[in-house]
Amino acid sequence: MLPRTYESQNCSVARALEVVGDRWTLLIVRSAFQGVRRFDDFQDALGVARNVLTDRLTRLCAEGVLRRVRYQERPDRFEYRLTRKGVELWPAVMSLLLWGDRHYAPAGPPALITHRGCGGRLTARLTCDACGAALGPNDVEGRPGPGA
Template identity: 60%
Template sequence: MLGQTYDSQLCSIARTLEVVGERWTLLIIRDAQLGLRRFEEFQDSLGIARNVLTNRLSKLVDEGLLDRVSYQERPTRYEYQPTSKGKALLTAVLALMHWGDEYAADPAGPPRITSHVGCGGNVREQLVCTTCGQVVGPDAVHLLPGPALTGQPA
């Protein structure tokens, strides 16, 4: 049985969930990827309680996924900008979005479409072999023990 944290799990997914696994966090990351920057914008988009949003934004700043940047002096106001670490979550966020479009779809269709800025084509995430460059499907992937696995399951 899992506890409140995943500290005892020797697993990169569990470590990632410690950072982004809370129910509002990926939605805040999604909104930041969409260009929202200010506290009120996040709150309007999500309908989240102010104290919860404050806590989640602080954690994302502490974890290095967002930068808190002053945009006004009197009174001091801040906006939240994705860092390179935060932007690197785009592939995971899109994978979840595309999975939802396929398996938890609204009858009207997907709420957002991913479009390539260069040509306007649809963008999809893929699994690609780093050795041969071949695009592979889930059935062609084996999860093998890595150097940090010390006999524990995960």
């Protein structure tokens, strides 16, 4: 296992990867951007083992990327919501998505990220290709693409 400290490096990429560099962690964050909030819904959407999901959600909460919010009492039930820190991951997640579309989607993008305002597509600059608006997570929606 790699150490979690970087005495010999002063590298923000390495430190950030300690939080979100795991496959399941980043897919949980992606799912949160898609509106998934509850444990069972994450588990259904991702097919991740429950113990792995528990571990990753706990870590994301401890790191301040997600927060647990009670939505039911007796029994207590919680959902997971992105924090400001979590929302700030949106450009990184979208950049990875677009990079994956370019290099690993031979049949075309599995999902199209479109501007809710006009239907234009998300660009690498996180703008709308139709109207030029700067886009954030609340400005877009996903729909099946040709590679779905």
